[in-house]
Amino acid sequence: MNPLDFSVEELEKLFTLANDIENHPQNYAHACDGKILATCFYEPSTRTRLSFESAMTRLGGRVIGFADANSSSAAKGESVSDTIRVISCYADICAMRHPKEGAPMVASEKSRIPVINAGDGGHYHPTQTLTDLLTIRSMKGHLDNFTIGLCGDLKFGRTVHSLINALVRYPGTRFIFISPEELRVPDYIIEMLREKNIPFEEVIRLEDVMPQLDLLYMTRVQKERFFNEEDYVRLKDFYVLDTTKMELAKQDMLVLHPLPRVNEISVEVDDDPRAAYFRQAQYGVYVRMALILTLLELV
Amino acid sequence: MLNVGKIEEGFVLDHIKAGKSLSIYEHLQLDKLDCTVAIIKNARSDKLGKKDILKVECDINMLDLDVLAFIDHNITVNVIKAGEIVEKKELVLPQQIKNVIKCHNPRCITSIEQELPHIFVLADPVKEIYRCKYCEEKYRENAKKF
Numbered sequence: 001m002n003p004l005d006f007s008v009e010e011l012e013k014l015f016t017l018a019n020d021i022e023n024h025p026q027n028y029a030h031a032c033d034g035k036i037l038a039t040c041f042y043e044p045s046t047r048t049r050l051s052f053e054s055a056m057t058r059l060g061g062r063v064i065g066f067a068d069a070n071s072s073s074a075a076k077g078e079s080v081s082d083t084i085r086v087i088s089c090y091a092d093i094c095a096m097r098h099p100k101e102g103a104p105m106v107a108s109e110k111s112r113i114p115v116i117n118a119g120d121g122g123h124y125h126p127t128q129t130l131t132d133l134l135t136i137r138s139m140k141g142h143l144d145n146f147t148i149g150l151c152g153d154l155k156f157g158r159t160v161h162s163l164i165n166a167l168v169r170y171p172g173t174r175f176i177f178i179s180p181e182e183l184r185v186p187d188y189i190i191e192m193l194r195e196k197n198i199p200f201e202e203v204i205r206l207e208d209v210m211p212q213l214d215l216l217y218m219t220r221v222q223k224e225r226f227f228n229e230e231d232y233v234r235l236k237d238f239y240v241l242d243t244t245k246m247e248l249a250k251q252d253m254l255v256l257h258p259l260p261r262v263n264e265i266s267v268e269v270d271d272d273p274r275a276a277y278f279r280q281a282q283y284g285v286y287v288r289m290a291l292i293l294t295l296l297e298l299v
Numbered sequence: 300m301l302n303v304g305k306i307e308e309g310f311v312l313d314h315i316k317a318g319k320s321l322s323i324y325e326h327l328q329l330d331k332l333d334c335t336v337a338i339i340k341n342a343r344s345d346k347l348g349k350k351d352i353l354k355v356e357c358d359i360n361m362l363d364l365d366v367l368a369f370i371d372h373n374i375t376v377n378v379i380k381a382g383e384i385v386e387k388k389e390l391v392l393p394q395q396i397k398n399v400i401k402c403h404n405p406r407c408i409t410s411i412e413q414e415l416p417h418i419f420v421l422a423d424p425v426k427e428i429y430r431c432k433y434c435e436e437k438y439r440e441n442a443k444k445f
Contacts, residue, residue, distance in 0.1 A: 079412050079413070079414070080408065080412055081412065081414070081415070098408070099406070100406060100407060100408040100410065100411060100412075101404065101406050101407050101408060101433060101434035101435075101436075102407055102408040102409070102431070102432070102433025102434045103408040103412075103433075105408075105432075105433055106408050106412060106415060106433065120408075121406045121434070122406060123406075123434055123435070187437075188430070188435065188437060191423075
């Protein structure tokens with residue numbers, strides 16, 4: 001699935017369910033009794049995998065799977081198409097992460113069970129987007145009329161691409177892209193924003209735009225997305241959010257981050273009430289619970 | 300002036316951009332057909348200045364119009380029967396093309412999943428932009444073809 005596979009109305013339904021799970025977890029503790037989630041992770045991602053496993057376990061279901069390609073049949077050369085056909089016999093739903101872009105789509109075409117894209121290369125990370133949207137909606141009460149700053153690796157950062165695609169559907173959204181020249185948002189996203197007449201600007205300095213932002217989405221410069229070590233070393237410390245920069249921000253601005261953080265957010269910011277990234281991880285479990293229930297048609 | 304005779308049954312592809320006829324020959328896999336093919340390069344044209352023309356003597360159903368439209372939808376396709384033009388086909392950009400061009404994004408699943416078809420979807424009909432169905436990489440004209 002892709003966040004855009006859901007209409008805005010369907011997303012509202014999903015988020016309402018997620019908030020109900022948050023408020024009444026006991027009502028859902030056995031909703032997935034007898035169901036199995038397969039987590040097929042062809043590249044390591046402890047956080048996302050554990051979030052899925054936590055979600056299914058909290059729903060009363062069970063989890064099978066693998067945590068990296070070396071411990072799967074992919075190491076023997078099995079194709080994604082073949083793997084998912086087999087997994088379809090073992091589980092009721094699958095969450096797949098793959099370093100190659102489009103792999104979960106290939107899987108969904110061959111699968112008999114719902115396949116959730118848990119991240120495909122630098123392409124999409126839809127459940128992170130659902131997490132981001134749920135966090136904003138839960139903490140701000142709405143998803144429209146925001147000026148959102150996206151900062152860091154906007155070229156390879158799949159969470160950024162997914163979030164932009166999801167937010168363009170809400171009126172009054174304005175984007176400010178903050179990145180070094182080498183890590184600018186891809187052309188196809190810029191083209192899409194121009195076509196839809198969505199206001200955006202591209203800047204290099206975070207300090208210059210900080211006072212305008214309602215939301216600041218920080219990202220990590222990911223080593224695994226670079227072919228060249230030299231480029232990674234040069235760009236990894238380009239942005240660091242600290243308390244001095246936070247002083248420039250609105251009092252009700254939210255700082256989001258898909259995690260894990262390295263050093264792009266100074267730990268001193270963690271105590272700031274505007275730092276929402278750890279609550280975001282909690283919302284990630286709720287939204288995955290809501291997604292599993294919805295895709296298994298248990299609600 | 301060079302003269303190439305009429306064909307009895309088949310098709311004439313006219314108004315091909317000068318120099319593109321060999322590429323079309325390859326894409327239509329005309330080398331695999333056991334039929335007469337005339338490739339005319341740099342013919343004089345009032346409309347284009349110079350143009351290429353392909354004359355192929357074979358069943359019209361053997362022609363993949365989608366591939367042709369993807370390469371250049373301004374090409375005129377004349378269907379010939381009994382030595383006369385019986386139809387001029389209009390080419391429209393296909394919604395999707397399969398195994399005509401290859402995705403060259405090294406991060407795309409098509410780079411490792413051998414049996415997967417290379418499918419490109421028409422993302423922008425006005426700008427004639429095609430994107431890989433799986434990774435959404437834009438097709439670049441100078442990318443290596445099949």
